[in-house]
Amino acid sequence: MTGPDHLDADRLSAPGGEPVLVVDAARWRRPRAPVQAVVIGVDEAGDLPPVVADDFDLLLTGAIAPSRPWVSLARAPGADMLATAVRQSPLAATIAAQVLRMTARLSFPDALAVESFAYSTLLGGSEFARWRMGRNPGDTLRTPDDPLQIEREGDRVIVTLNDPVSRNAMSAPMRDALYEALANILDDPSRPAVTLCGAGRCFSSGGALDEFGSARDLAEAHAVRTLHSCARALDAIGERGAVRLHGACIGSGIEIAAAAHRRIAAPDAWFQLPELGMGLIPGAGGTISIARAIGRHRTLWMLLSGRRIKAPTALEWGLVHHVEEAA
Structure with a gap:
């Protein structure tokens, strides 16, 4: 042709x-x-x-x-x-395809930088502005009291997302606390293993929607996003890192988790990338972590379709490594 x-x-x-x-x-x-x-x-x-x-x-x-x-x-x-x-959402969709192509050949940290450049660009774009215009103007920011629980059992650290009221939405306080926990594990000379899980009905419903668009300086937001990337830290932990996934794992709730080298799902776990409807692409590492698990074509399908992927398909595609038996 x-x-x-x-x-x-x-x-x-x-x-x-x-x-x-x-x-x-x-x-x-x-x-x-x-x-x-x-x-x-x-x-x-x-x-x-x-x-x-x-x-x-x-x-x-x-x-x-x-x-x-x-x-x-x-x-x-x-x-x-x-x-x-x-x-x-033509700008977000075509940029997503370009980012997926480019990042496939880069190191994890360099690929994250490319994703973040694109994400910040789209935050300043017309498609995201259109989505924000459709939001309820009465929405207010909510700060979780204790967004993270950390326990140590011998040579293993258990980190639990702990805001079940919001279905463990990835708010700024939760992301900051999670990055700090993962950075401390990386710096720990005893090299403990880490298991990341979520309290309540699901692992994470993704980014806290009320925070979207709250950044005033998109260049600074890019710098902070890459410096404090939870996906990069979890990937750097390597084979010591695992996640246990259940219920909804949406947006950043699977983007970060997919960077773990061992991913275990409950039978009720499901996965979704809804960002395109917001005029955005994944911004928490998903164009890298998910694409390296299931390939860029299937990652783009998840983004374009916005469909839920259930645990059996996630296992078939390689998004998770094991699905537990139903209790």
């Missing part, structure tokens, strides 16, 4: 008016011209044709339980619905 030339490629972008391409996966080849549009390759027959995965941002197939990077249409919204999601 002949691709566009460099001048015509401007059209295939959010500013150019066409932020998404739905193409035949068997025939599409990525052109040399810079295409910013999200490219969704479709294999409706389920033949799983040989493809160059780098040519696509997302690959959909009619096959059941295909291998990575494919996503089965049996579990996914159709390509048209995903394309609609891109067109509703």
Whole structure:
């Protein structure tokens, strides 16, 4: 298939008016011209044709339980619905695809910096402003009394997210306390193991929505976000780090957790990336931690679809390593 030339490629972008391409996966080849549009390759027959995965941002197939990077249409919204999601937030969607491509080849800390640059950019953008305009103006910030519990049992530290009233929403106080706990574990010469878990009905419902957009200096927010990245600290702990996940694990509630080298889920655990509807991309490390667990194509599917991934699928895809038996 002949691709566009460099001048015509401007059209295939959010500013150019066409932020998404739905193409035949068997025939599409990525052109040399810079295409910013999200490219969704479709294999409706389920033949799983040989493809160059780098040519696509997302690959959909009619096959059941295909291998990575494919996503089965049996579990996914159709390509048209995903394309609609891109067109509703074209800047966030195309930037998400670009970040996923770039960060795949970087170290974890460098990849986090790229994600954070993009996240801060989108916080200043029109799509996020539109989402904020739809928020209830009466919303007020809530500060949890004791957002974290830390216990030590021998050579293991148990860190518990402890704001069940908010379903362990990742507020600034909770993130700060979690980073401090993980940094202390990294600095501890005894090198203890750490298990991260959540109190109450779920592990974490993600970022505290009332705080979104509260930063006045987006450049400083980027600097703080990368300096105090809980995902980076958890990744640095390496094989000593584990998480136990149950109930809702939304947004930053799975982005941080996915950086743990051992991830255990309860049968009721489910996972979701809702950021695109806010005009954003994951900003707590998810474009790296989740993508390195399940691949960038499936990560983008989670973001574009906004669908919940249940524990069995998370296990099949590699987002978790083990699902406990029901009690």
